[in-house]
Amino acid sequence: MPQDNFLVVPNEGVNLIWLDGSRGAVSFDHDRKLSVHAVRSDQVSKIAEQYVRQHTSGGVGIATVEDLRKQIWSRMFSIVDRLPGRLLAINGKAPGWSWLKVSAGGNTFKLDVAVTKRQWVDVSFRFLRHRVANGGTAPDTIHSPDDAANFVATLNWIYGPQTNISFDLWDAEWVTLRDAPHQPVGRDVFVKSIATQAPSGPDITVFLVGKWGGGASGHSRGTFFDDLDVAAIDDAPKRDEIPEPIDVFMLTMAHEILHYIRKERGFAGHHDRQNVLLSNKIQSLRMDKQLVMDVNPP
Numbered sequence: 001m002p003q004d005n006f007l008v009v010p011n012e013g014v015n016l017i018w019l020d021g022s023r024g025a026v027s028f029d030h031d032r033k034l035s036v037h038a039v040r041s042d043q044v045s046k047i048a049e050q051y052v053r054q055h056t057s058g059g060v061g062i063a064t065v066e067d068l069r070k071q072i073w074s075r076m077f078s079i080v081d082r083l084p085g086r087l088l089a090i091n092g093k094a095p096g097w098s099w100l101k102v103s104a105g106g107n108t109f110k111l112d113v114a115v116t117k118r119q120w121v122d123v124s125f126r127f128l129r130h131r132v133a134n135g136g137t138a139p140d141t142i143h144s145p146d147d148a149a150n151f152v153a154t155l156n157w158i159y160g161p162q163t164n165i166s167f168d169l170w171d172a173e174w175v176t177l178r179d180a181p182h183q184p185v186g187r188d189v190f191v192k193s194i195a196t197q198a199p200s201g202p203d204i205t206v207f208l209v210g211k212w213g214g215g216a217s218g219h220s221r222g223t224f225f226d227d228l229d230v231a232a233i234d235d236a237p238k239r240d241e242i243p244e245p246i247d248v249f250m251l252t253m254a255h256e257i258l259h260y261i262r263k264e265r266g267f268a269g270h271h272d273r274q275n276v277l278l279s280n281k282i283q284s285l286r287m288d289k290q291l292v293m294d295v296n297p298p
C-alpha cells in the first residue's frame with residue numbers, strides 16, 4: 001500500500017499497488033487519466049518486465065537489475081497466488097492529477113494519483129586517484145568507473161517508481177592528481193583542484209574522493225555545490241540514525257542529487273519531515289508527496 005494515500009504513475013507507464021490482507025471482492029473507480037486492472041498470474045511476467053525496464057534505464061545486464069527483476073517476479077507471483085485480484089496495475093493515460101478509489105473487504109480508500117511525464121537527468125562520475133613512482137597510479141576511492149552503471153541503475157530504482165525521474169550515465173572517468181591528496185579531502189582542495197575537472201555537458205557530476213571532510217554541518221556524508229553542479233561523496237558514510245538495511249552510500253548519492261534537482265526548480269536546503277529523503281531529521285529513501293511536488297509535479 002502506498003503511503004500518504006499518494007501514488008506516482010508514469011504517463012504511458014505502469015505502477016503497481018498491492019492490497020495487503022484484504023478479503024472479499026475488490027472494486028475500483030477512477031477517471032480517464034488512468035487505466036487500472038487486477039494482475040492475473042499469466043500477466044505477471046510481462047508487467048514485471050515492463051516495470052523493471054521502465055525504472056532501471058541503462059541497467060540492462062547489470063547484476064543489480066537482474067536481481068531486482070527476479071525479486072519483483074517472485075513477489076508479484078506470490079501476491080497473485082495468495083491474494084488473487086489484490087495486485088493492481090495502474091497505467092497512466094494522460095498527465096495531470098487523477099484519483100483512484102478502491103473498495104476491498106468492506107473498506108474503501110481513495111488515493112491521489114499524479115500522472116507525471118518522465119524527466120531525465122544526465123549524470124557523470126569522477127573517481128579520484130593519484131600518481132605514484134614508476135608512472136603508475138593509486139586509487140583514493142574504493143569505487144571505480146566500473147561501478148557507475150550500478151550507481152545509475154540504483155538511482156533509477158530509487159527515483160523511478162517514486163518520482164518518474166530517470167538518470168542517464170553521461171560518462172565515468174578517473175581524475176588523476178599529481179600527488180596523493182590529504183584524506184579526508186577538504187573543501188578548499190576539492191574546489192580548487194578536483195571539482196575543476198568536471199566535464200561540461202552533464203547536469204551533475206558526482207565525485208568519489210575517498211573520505212570526504214569538506215561538508216558543512218549535516219553534510220559529513222557528502223556535499224552538493226550548487227554553484228558548480230558537482231557533488232562530493234564519502235566512500236563509507238556514517239550510518240548514524242539511518243535505519244538498516246538502507247544503503248547509506250546510495251542514500252547519500254540520492255540526497256546530494258536531490259539537492260541538484262530541487263535547485264533547478266527553485267528550492268534550496270532541507271526539510272524536517274521524518275523518514276523522508278533530504279530530511280534534516282531521520283532520513284530514508286522515501287520521497288513523499290511534497291518532494292514529488294517539488295521535483296516533478298504532474
Ligand SMILES: [Zn+2]
Nearest residue numbers: 219255259270
Ligand atoms: Zn543535504
